[in-house]
Amino acid sequence: MVGLPIIALWIVSLLASGAYERHIFGAGSAEYGNVLRASTYAAGLVGIACFLGRYELSRGFFFFLFLIGIPLLLLGRFAGRKLLQRLHRSGRLQHTVLIVGGPRQVDEITGVLHREKWLGMRVIGALLPGPNLPEQTPRGLEVLGSSARTVDLVQEHEVDIVLFAGGAVGSARELRRAAWDLEETDVQMLIAPNLTDVAWDRIRPRPAAGLPLLEFEGPRSHDVAHGFKRLFDFVFGALLVVLLSPVMFAIAIAITASDGGPALFRQRRVGRYGEHFDLLKFRSMVVGADELIDDVREHSKHDEDHILFKSESDPRVTSVGRFLRRFSLDELPQLFNVVMGDMSLVGPRPPLQSEVDQYHPDVHRRLKVRPGMTGLWQVSGRADLSWEDSVRLDLYYVDNWSITQDIVILARTVTAVVTSRGAY
Incomplete structure (x- = not known):
């Protein structure tokens, strides 16, 4: 019988926190934040009430209810959001x-x-x-x-x-x-x-004498270089290296067996503050592919003023490489770049020096942080994006970085990889 009052209290807490407000459904992290905050309040109130009322509530029941219930509630919100967004994309509920x-x-x-x-x-x-x-x-x-x-x-x-x-x-x-x-x-x-391209948590209302003033927190590009992000990258990067090492070993064997060439491909890229590093990838093209780039440039799907070069039907890509690219498996060796500190798990795309030489002065801001294995550009369409959109997303990330956003991007990366949108 005690379960019903606890659930009722939980629902009231959700209502009070605004978790059912119409404007938070479908976009932004406020919905998940409100649910998590309300659930924490409800758990705290139940614990205090049982202590003050000297009610012997089963500890197992309490922890099971909230430790299982909160993730399930968040998962339900996530599933509901995805369903709503799919309906929107199909032209319904507009x-x-x-x-x-x-x-x-x-x-x-x-x-x-x-x-x-x-x-x-x-x-x-x-x-x-x-x-x-x-x-x-x-x-x-x-x-x-x-x-x-x-x-x-x-x-x-x-x-x-x-x-x-x-x-x-x-x-x-x-x-x-x-x-x-x-x-x-x-x-x-x-x-x-x-205030376009500014995260909501960098803006705080400060009304003064009837004026709806907004306090604008400065860009967070400096915060990205702080130790916590580096610690996060090192720990999870090393963990992924250990977990995915059998997969990487199998891929290396498949590449070498296909044409006898090396499994890894090294390419000089520009990192944080313009420093160069060797980016590691599984080789997805024929040996000597760089020498053939002029012959296939006409196959590029982008306009001539697009700095990035990508060809959807690049003949240099091997059969094994096409499979690797489809699911972004060719990028797994970059985990070693992450562990070594050259890259981050999440960040702007690592550019070539030839691309940096064509940057507008504003675009150089991308180099204030470590480049990432994934980022907003990848989960938003990768090669299907225009150059303008790619820059806008990267600069948004640099200025609005947060560890929560990194976790969300990593979660969205799984979907982007599975659907293979913009990957070729």
Whole structure:
């Protein structure tokens, strides 16, 4: 009988922590944080209540309930999130979005929402300020009218979300009036600040005399070099080397047996602070592949201004190498780079010196941290990403690093490897 009150208390704690708030479902780590925090509070309250009430609750039951229940609850949330995101990607359970703002800001946000279909936001058009409106934004999004007619157009197009971007209003007074106009409609109002590519935990609200100030924590690129991340890399890297050594031994034999060439391939890459190191990989191409690169460059799937060279049908790749690349097994020797300190488990892609020579000054910021075996670029599509998106994701990681984010990226890497998206 004691189980029902504990579960009821647990649910109340989840409600109080905001674990059932609509806005946290489907994206971000706040959902998992709220569930974990509420579950910890519930366990603490149960322990205190039993101690003060002198109730002899079975220790085995208590630990079983929470040590098993919390991971199961988090796993259930994860499964529910994946199901919701899959429905969004298939075009179901979509929220219609109307973006209000300047043409450039509207296009920037539209590009993100179109790319990240799992968010479930379908942009139907834009509202721009001022008279003499164009029919479309520079990137082709239909302009439905003026921002002065926001309420009318929201009702006309049955919009679920109105998203105010930069340039939408000229003052806080105008934004407040827009909120007043929309309060009678059943529409969600979102505001996209100019603080793009900034993690939510680096921003803290600090209201002052009615001003909605935001305290902005500086970039965390310096923190990435701290000892805790290095300790994390060394311990888990060494553990993975031990666990995967039979697999790596079998791969080495298969490569050597296929054409008699060496199993490992070494390539000079640029690491943290521009220092060079020898990146280790299982050889997936024919011997002397570097000398044939000019002959296959025309097969590259990217535009000429794309710094990275990748060919989806590269004839230099061996049959064994194609299998290794499909599941990223060719990258396993980089675990030794991680253990030696040249690389990290998670970080920006390790570039070639020829690529670094073409970097825009801003892109050199990628070199402030150790390159990684995996990263945001990999779990977001790898070679299917444009150069601009790859840079944006790497710079986001450098500025917003956290150990929690590293763990999430490592977990998402498993999915990316299994699906082989962008791997060739």
